[in-house]
Amino acid sequence: MLRQENFTEIVLRHAAELPDKEAFVFLPDSTPGAVARQLTYAALDAEARRIASWLQRHSAAGERVLLLYPSGLEFVKAFVGCLYAGAVAVPAPLPGDQDNQSARLTGILRDAGVRAVLTDSAGEPAVSAWLRESGATGVRVLAVDDPAQGDAAAWTRPRLTADSLAFLQYTSGSTSEPKGVMVSHRNLIANEQAISRALGTHEGTRMGCWLPAYHDMGLIGHILNPLYVGGSAALMSPVSFLMRPARWLQMITDHRVTVSGSPNFGYDLCLRRVTDEQLATLDLSSWEHACNGAEPVRSETVRAFTERFAQAGFRPESFCPCYGMAETTLLVSGVPAGRAPVHRTVDAAALEQGRLDDAPPGDGTRTLVGSGEVAPDDFTVKIVDPDSRAERPEGHVGEIWAKGASVAAGYWNRPRTNAQVFDAGIVSPAGTDPGWLRTGDLGAMDAGQLYVTGRLKEMILINGRNIYPHDVEREVQGLHPAFRGGAGAAFSVDDGEEHLVLVQEFRRGAAQDPAALCAEVRDRVRREFQASCSVVLVRPATVRKTTSGKIRRTLMRQLLLEDRLAVVHQDLDRRVADLAAGPMATPVG
Structure with missing residues (x-):
């Protein structure tokens, strides 16, 4: 157990003791000529000191500093630079990365009272333009990949205590507006210790991650835990994974990754899109902990993934369903090492x-x-x-x-x-x-x-029964090939009584009758849940999600009631149709 009072001292200790060890490697996508980039503990330390000196010179110690980066090692340098400066990092997605992202980012900027923004040279023009559009004044912007900015020799060790803030982790806002969780150095060290206890991480641990660095599972679980134990991590971009899920498993194979996690949908994506030819090239025998969290863990996913990838060396006891949240820093519970999920x-x-x-x-x-x-x-x-x-x-x-x-x-x-x-x-x-x-x-x-x-907040109460929205979504997605791979959002609308609604993405084929699909959905939900269900069919990529892939059911309800959904076909109960703001399809019942 490390006894340092703050996380900064832990990183400084590992930089001094393991200077030549690779801390991180970032793997490129399929762009021609792209090569993997490595970062040793000594190089990370030097860059963090340089960035920290700039922050200290501009009076950012103790202040909030927004980090806006594409996937890569520059984010890691900037985050550790904030730790070295005694500044409070605020990780967030780049403006425009997601629907409504600029508006959400402006909300974070104002809520946090940001003093400075760190980004890279490629992103600096867009970040500066966004700041002008948001009306922000007095906020400095630094492209940290400019070596002329900052002087490592001018850095001074910050005065930190266990209760000093390390960073603000803005929640994903799946049921409400994002809020900044205040993570202190004490909180961070306690949770990294909990993660290390649960997963047995140590200096020899090799993490592997495709999750966004601003996501708590990506940041705390895959970037900061290696820094806590003196381990290392292989990183890749979420886009690279989503375009070709086999790249994640190939990374585990090539870099002998021992710990790597994903929300449940990542394992589902591998099941659907990794080919038998790709499977034959994989060796997952090094994968000791396949963490599964951040959204409901599906039994069928765990079983199917275990069965399909057993031939590549994946073991049942490697699956580690876990539970946590930003408000607890990250991990609360997990399956102990060596045990299969229950x-x-x-x-x-x-x-x-x-x-x-x-x-x-x-x-x-x-x-x-x-x-x-x-x-x-x-x-x-x-x-x-x-x-x-x-x-x-x-x-x-x-x-x-x-x-x-x-x-x-x-x-x-x-x-x-x-x-x-x-x-x-x-x-x-x-x-x-x-x-x-x-x-x-x-x-x-x-x-x-x-x-x-x-x-x-998402529980649906119908006829005295509590219906879980993800149960409805899962039941329907297995009903017809047109729904597989598409997202659904189940929620209730209320006119004094709750009414169940499902907005479901589907892939339209020449032989598919949307009206018949809606009728099939209504029949299945009535049989399985003893509830009438209004059905709205939409095109793929219509159902909104948070940056971590959670369904934004509250937003989908709002879009339905404000008549802002691009509907392909819908079959609505009359009282649901009456609640909508705009003209609806002919109601039934």
Whole structure:
């Protein structure tokens, strides 16, 4: 265990002890002439000192510094430069990378009170133009790949404590507007220790990552953990992975990666698009921990991936479903090393009533994947009734509440929200136990396993039954080939009573009748969930997602009600049609 009080000292120690060791290698895409770029601990240290000196000279120590980069090593240098300067890094996507990204980025700029922006030479003109358009004044911009900027010899060691802020991690906003989680050095060290304990990471660990560097799973799990233990990481861009998923697995093969993770959709993408010819070239025997988190873990994905890639050396016990969030820095629970994931088949009707009951023979079941165990040295987790705030018994669903050194102090400049979210109290006959984080996630503890069942704000209540939106989405996506590979968003609209709606992407073929597809969906949902479902069919890439791939169901509801969806075909209940702002297709019922 490392005893340094702040993360900066840990990086400085490894730079001094492991100067010639490769810290990171960034792998290029298929661009002709592109080569892999390496960064040793000594080179990272030198660049971080140079960047930090510029930040210190411009009075950015202790201030928020926005990091806007494409995928690559420049982000890593800039982030560590902020640590060396005692500045508070604010990682974010480049403006224009995603729908509504510029507006979201402007919100982050203003919310954080950014003093400076770090980027690269290629991105500096666009970043400067965005700053002008946003009306920002007094914000300096530095292209850190210009070696003339800053002087490593002028750097001075920052005065930091465990409670100094290391960075602001802006949440992805899947159910609400993004908020900046205040991650202190104490929080960061505690969670890196938790990750190392769960995954057994050490100096010999080789990480592999395609996730965005501004995503908490990418940053904390794959970039900062190697720096914490003195390990190394191979990095590639998300675009490279999405264009050709086999590149991720080839990276694991070529660089003998031991730890690499992805949200569930990444494993699904490999199942759909990695060919048998590509599979024959892979060797995944080095892959000790295939972390699966950031969205619901699907049992069928875990089983199918394990079976398909076994011939490449992938082992069942390598799969590591895990649970975490920005508010806990990252990891809360994970499957212990050497154990295969736990699949629990439960009665669907009982689950809708908030219980994990063993499934009877026949239909009406749901299979959950355990998100592993909670290490008592790292966290205390309770399952709590969100209304009464009383603890729920084992095997019963409630809101997941957490305590531990990794839990952040709160959101930047949100004192009222922080009191509600980060200082909640569990009520019992003995009194109120304060200081709990309300995660907003629903789940249950059973036999030591944490099962995450959904998001509290996204739960759909129909006829007294709790319906999880991802269950509806998953059921429909397996219904017809036209839906496979397409995203869906299930949510409810309310006119005093909740009504279920599904917006589903589909690939239109000459022989497909959209009206018949809608009818098939409505029939399946009625049979499986005993609920009427309005169906909206849209083209691929219409369903909005966060930067980490989570479905933005709240936004999709808003787009439907404001008549801002490009609809191919829809089949709506009359009361749903009445709620929409614009003209709708002929309602039914």
